[in-house]
Amino acid sequence: MSDIGITVKKSEDFSEWYTQVILKSELADYAPVKGCMIFREHSYAIWEKIQEIFNAKIKRTGHRNVYFPMFIPESFLKKEAEHFQGFIPQVAWVTVGGDSQLEEKLAIRPTSETIMYSTYAKWIRSWRDLPIKLNQWNSVVRWETESTRLFLRTREFLWQEGHTAHATKEEADQEVKEILDAYKDVIENYLAVPVLIGKKTEREKFAGALYTTALEAMMPDGKALQMGTSHQLGQNFSKVFNIKFLDKNEKERYVWQTSWGFSTRMIGAMVMLHGDDKGLMLPPKVAPIQVVIIPIPYKGVDAKVIQSRAREIHERLQKSTISVVLDDRAEYTPGWKFNAWELKGVPIRIEIGPRDVKKKQVTLARRDTSERIALKEDDVVNEVTKLLEEIQSNLFNRAKKSLEESIATVETYDEFKEIFRKKGGFIRACWCSNSACEEKIKDETGATIRTVPLEKEKIFSKCVYCGEEAKEVVYFAKAY
Amino acid sequence: MSDIGITVKKSEDFSEWYTQVILKSELADYAPVKGCMIFREHSYAIWEKIQEIFNAKIKRTGHRNVYFPMFIPESFLKKEAEHFQGFIPQVAWVTVGGDSQLEEKLAIRPTSETIMYSTYAKWIRSWRDLPIKLNQWNSVVRWETESTRLFLRTREFLWQEGHTAHATKEEADQEVKEILDAYKDVIENYLAVPVLIGKKTEREKFAGALYTTALEAMMPDGKALQMGTSHQLGQNFSKVFNIKFLDKNEKERYVWQTSWGFSTRMIGAMVMLHGDDKGLMLPPKVAPIQVVIIPIPYKGVDAKVIQSRAREIHERLQKSTISVVLDDRAEYTPGWKFNAWELKGVPIRIEIGPRDVKKKQVTLARRDTSERIALKEDDVVNEVTKLLEEIQSNLFNRAKKSLEESIATVETYDEFKEIFRKKGGFIRACWCSNSACEEKIKDETGATIRTVPLEKEKIFSKCVYCGEEAKEVVYFAKAY
Structure with missing residues (x-):
């Protein structure tokens, strides 16, 4: 058994635990090319679920998917200076195609603003062509030099990037908010990861944006x-790409734009937040397999009877919308299977043993609480459906509680430093809005302002660093 | 109107017609980076349908989707000599990452055999680990030097690539066949493109394969x-990547493998085959929009009554599984809309005008036959459903007929050359199985053997080139 289980405790060596959970549950693997990873079927199926959920949401609100080339000429990237400075240290360059040196080297997209917007300039002529609301699912490349962390830091990762163009600032503001809400729904109600939502400071915003909004989760290691x-x-x-339109009064105007994205790193967050010493723990709404059925042949009842009962239950669940697997492999023991499926994070295990057959029942085991429940066979579909919902809420509520507990409100910089050193987490403090203070706090503690709440919170002290008048309540933390 | 319509006839300038249809129907566009294209929402939505259909099929038969990195170290590509020779002239190379020159240059995947199989070697230990049946949806890069043809020849394109490993040759043979059947179903029954199926000759097979099977369609220009x-x-x-397993007798064996793929070029085939002088013609089963409703306000009936009737019909169709759009934009005339939606290939148009309202009917127009049909309002869901099926069959049957008519059986090389020069198409002829004859025919006429039928056809002459004993009936054509 030991060869498949996790050999360290989450509470003792978080980083090693994280890597072991991912590798041993077969979510992912290191690739044979440096800095890259392989999304194995177990994590890719989760990503497909996320795609399905998010696609349905954004298509309902008039967005459409497209695919733009992965290559971006250097001159395009250079057009918006701030954007270029932001991405250039991390770009992978294609310099040779077939036998020939390229005249202009090509970046592999770190993000697609420049390649898409140069084309938007061609497509948009009149107010009739607006809004444009496009999204792509693709992979992007950022040439990380630090060591690889599966899902969190790899040179290539999967994401979606939305890019819209609107006639007015108000419409673009509204789009930013609409997407933020959609993200919140996916992240909290499907991945069961609670978040703080707010704006980024000037220092932390996206290179080239007017402002950036973001969703921040707190991990068990305080980051x-x-x-x-x-x-x-x-x-x-x-203005840089010359995207203009004629408004209804035949006046030429520049469009207002938004871009937005989330990536496969959210799978990493889900692993860190919900996993335990037995392995993964998947929220039912994104679990590729929600229920595993394990027949337990044992003396007292004919093994064939147990198998056929297991198949019956399997069929019954299959006919519902529940995603279920019957593990009747003869080459593994029930004990081995229990561990293997717990490791993979399947929310509910159904055991069918001699006692269950005799009593016309099944035994359920919850992955989140380890609780075991005996159930009449006839109730299985209804009860499993209810239980999946309950597990989903339980995971979220547990995580929500620890998010709230991670927030420490401080009035002085001494408190800030002490609490931050001890346990990390979010430090809620007042700030004068001056980048110099933000910068110094970062240099001295490693904490950055992760989020400035969209609805201003009530000022309760002077600026935590300089002692001048505070303008905002903000949330500091060390970032992944 | 003229600015949105196609300005050449399909029968007169096929190549220009093809480009215009794609650009004007907004299926795709040229990218601002050389040799690349943009998959706009109209073609990407078709691709999403194809993905959905194919995913359902392969998941049912135990395949799973994954994602491997786009980068392949040069040394990996070099391991299988034949494979390397086959792809090396077309590879795009990343040589710089961030600020530094890479120690080993990285190919952007032209296909993923080498990167995947080096990992399969790590994953596979025992017969219990087999079969492995993985698939990826991604983009691949082949550095074409000829000029770009949208969907048919671009430096980056979208595809799926399946890669399986099995314990025995028989299982791998069966997998090859199972996928071929799945492809046939998608291509014929969804894209309505009839195909010839068979093996490739040694000369035409995939670099590194034992044998290659393929599906070949005939385009209206005879290629x-x-x-x-x-x-x-x-x-x-x-053998090259050392992928071995212990069989049930604890004996070490090499696995047997298959790989298989189709790409977005199939969308190009669909455009060429079904389109006409008015634009695209989409088979209903892959059409992102199957029905468009156009209200026709005109004297005699209050415009509001017509609008509300159109909305009613729209809602009724929306509640079914039919994909429908109501085009009630005030800024365009009904005539303009007719042309615009015909250009986009929508299978059925529903018109609602004063006469329709009075008679409690709607008027349907079929994109494939231009036929107009009056219909009781209450029958609309049933009748549209039936008609979509009829259009689907009609497109396939028309194409099947022209595929059959494109095949010319010849006994002599003179006949071969004459017919081939005149009309292209498939030339069905007997062949001695000697590569030299195949090579000479290619040099002299440009025709290659596209397919050797899986079930041998009856020999009816000597080899069409050398006059020696024939071994196979094969199908020659000029290839795209």
């Missing part, structure tokens, strides 16, 4: 993880 | 277009 961002780009890119 | 391939890789790659 914040950004789950998604939604940017109001203003007219920064439209 | 064949390969719609998908399914390869038996034998143990070529497993």
Whole structure:
């Protein structure tokens, strides 16, 4: 058994625990090419679920999916100076195609603003062509030099990137907000990861944006993880790429734009937040397999009877919308199977043994609480359906409680440093809005402002660093 | 109107017609980076339908989706000599990451055999780990030097690539066949593109395969277009990448492998085959929009009554599984809308005008036959459902007839050359199985053997080139 189980405790060596959970549950693997990872079927199926959920939401609100090339000429990236500075240290360059050196080297997209907007300029002529609301699912490349962390830091990762163009600032503001809400729904109600939502400071915003909004989750090691961002780009890119339209009064105007994205790193957050010493723990709404049935042949009842009962239950659940697997492999023992499926994070296990057959019942085991429940066979579909919902809420509520407990409100910099050193987490403090203070706090503690709440919170002290008048209540943390 | 319509006839300038249809129907556009294209929402939605259909099929038969990195170290590509020779002239190379020159240059995947199989070697230990049946949806890069043809020849394109490993040759053979059948179903029954199916000759097979099977369609300009391939890789790659397993007798064996793929070029085939002088014509089963409703306000009936009737019909169709759009934009005339939606290939148009309102009917127009049909309002869901099926069959049957008419059986090389020069198409002829004859025919006429039928056809002459004993009946054509 030991070869498949996790050999360290989450509470003792979080980083090693995280890597073991991912590798041993077969979510992912290191790739044979440096800095890259392989999304194995177990994590890719979760990503497909996320795609399905998010696609349905954004298509309902008039967005459409497209695919733009992965190559971006260097000159395009250079057009918006701030954007270029932001991405250039991390770009992978294609310099040779077939036998020939390229005249202009090509970046592999770190993000697609420049390649898409140069084309938007061609497509948009009149107010009739607006809004444009496009999204792509693709992979992007950022040439990380630090060591790989599966899902969190790899040179290539999967994401979606939305890019919209609107006639007015108000419409673009509204789009930023609409997407933020959609992200919140996916992250909290499906991945069961609670988040703080707010704006980024000037220092932390996206390179080239007017402002950036983001969703931040808190990990068990006290560090914040950004789950998604939604940017109001203003007219920064439209002026550079010359994206103009004739309004209803035949007047030429620049469009207002937004871009927004989330990536496979959200799977990493889900692993860290819900997993335990037995392995993964998947929220039922994104679990590729929600229920596993394990027949337990044992003396007293004919093994064939147990098998056929297991198949019956399997069929019954299959006919509902529940995703279920019957593990009747003869080459593994029930004990081995229990561990293997717990490791993979399947929310509910159904055991069918001699006693269950005799009593016309099944035994359920919850992955989240380890609770075991005996159930009449006839109730199985209804009860499993209810239980899946309950597990989903339980995971979220547990995580919500620890998010709330991670927030420490401080009035002085000494308190800030002490609490932050001890346990990390979010430090809620007042700030004068001056970048210098933000910068110094970062240099001295490693904490950055993760989020400035959208609805201003009531000022309760002077600026935590300089002692001048405070303008905002903000949330600091060390970031992943 | 003229600015949105196609300005050449399909029969007069096929190549220009093809480009205009794609650009004007907004299926796709040229990218601002050389040799690349943009998959706009109209074609990407078709691709999403194809993904949905194919995913359902392969998941039912135990395949799973994954994602491997886009980067392949040069040393990996070099491991299988034949494979390397086949792809090396077309590879795009990343040589710089961030600020530094890479130690080993990285290919952007032209296909993923080498990167995947080096990992399969790590994952596979015992017969219990087999079969492995994985698939990826991604983009691949082949550095074409000829000029771009949208969907048919671009430096980056979208595809799926399946990669399986099995314990025995028989299982791998069966996998090749199973996928070929799945491809046939997608291509014929959804895209309505009829195909010839068979093996490739040694000269035409995939670089590194034992044998290659393929599906070939015939385009209106007399050239064949390969719609998908399914390869038996034998143990070529497993020996190179050392993919071994212990069988049930604890004996070490190399796995047998298959790989298979189809790409977005199949959308190009669909455009060429079904389109007409008015634009695209989409088979209902892959049409993102199956029905468009156009209210026709005109004297005699209050415009509001017509609008509300149109909305009613819209809602009724929406509640069914039919994909429907109500085009009630005030800024365009009904005539303009008719042309615009015909250009986009929507299978059925529903008109609601004063006469329709008075008679409690709607008027249907079929995109495939231009036929107009008056229909009782109450029958609309049933009748539209039936008509969509009829249009689907009609498109396939028309194409099937022209595929059959494109095949010319010849006994002599003179006949071969004359017919081939006149009209292209498939030339059905007997062949001695000697590569030299195949090579000479290609040099002299440009025709290659597209397919060798899986079930041998009856020999009816000597080899069409050398006059020696024939071994096979084969199908020649000029290939896209």
